[in-house]
Each structure stands twice: as C-alpha cells, then as structure tokens.
Amino acid sequence: MLPYTLLILLVAGERLAELVVAQRNATWSRARGGVEYGRGHYPVMVLLHTGLLVGCLAEVHLAHRSFLPALGWLMLALALGAQALRWWCIGTLGPRWNTRVIVVPGLPLVTRGPYRLLSHPNYLAVVAEGVALPLVHSAWLTATAFTLLNLPLLATRLRCENTALTRCAPVPA
DSSP states (O other): OHHHHHHHHHHHHHHHHHHHHHHHHHHHHHHTTOEEEOGGGHHHHHHHHHHHHHHHHHHHHHTTOOOOHHHHHHHHHHHHHHHHHHHHHHHHHGGGOOSSEEEOTTOOOOOSGGGGTOSOHHHHHHHHHHHHHHHTTTOHHHHHHHHHHHHHHHHHHHHHHHHHHHHHOOOOO
16 A cells, blocks of 8 residues: 555645646736636635545545556556646646636637647546546545546536637637
C-alpha cells in the first residue's frame, strides 16, 4: 500500500502545481480583460477532485483493497496517460489554460495539439483519471462514486465553457 499512497501524494502534489500555474494564468488573463464564467460550480469541482484523492486512500486502507497486478498495472498506465494528456493540454493552451473558466475576449480558439482532435481533451484526462487512479489499487467504490458524481458536474462545466467560448469568440472579419 505504501507505493499507492506515494502515488496519490504525487498526484496531490501535481494538483498543487496546477493551482500555481492556474493562478499565474488567471492573472495573465485578467490583465487582458479575461472574463470568468461558472464560479458557482468551481467549489464543487474542487471538493469532488479532492474527494477523489481522499477516497482512493480511504477505501484502499479501510476496505483493505488489494493490488491486482493485471488490473493495477493497466490502470497505472492509463492514469499516467491521463496526466500526460492533461499536461499536453496545459502546454498547448499556455497562459490561457486554467482550472477556472476564464476567457479573454477576442482570442481565437486553440486548434493545435490535442485540441485539433477534441474540443475539450482535458476532460477526457479527468474522466480517465477518475476511473484509473482508484482502480490502480482496486478502489472500485471510489472510481464508481467519482464517475457518477462527476457526470453532472462535467455536463455543467462543458455547457459553461462552450457558452464562454461562444460569447468571447472573435468577430469574423
């Protein structure tokens, strides 16, 4: 269980690094007239994502979940792939990436990197991680609960982002 606890702590550290990047990027966006959308759902998102990490550790330790190599190694690869996709998104969006929905009016949509394949690739990473990270150590209750709770939040978030991007899109010449 110690390696799994270390994995979850590493992911928690990665989340803190994301928040540092997000704060820096929020300052950049606001300095350029960035408008924030969806403040109401943001605390719910933070709570749910924190709960994922806590749930992973709690279920594994309290329910004595075993590491099943055939499942665990596959889910670890998927979780690492989700992290790689997330940071590809962050790198592609540069200062426009944020954990909040902040859009600078007039900037064109990003259509390179993973955004040439999907409109919202970061959410694919979130969904994959929400399933994979708990299942690295057979925490199936946490994987199920996070996935079911994340579905309505993700729907809200996608509507919010799509509305924000539509409202702030540049006017065609």
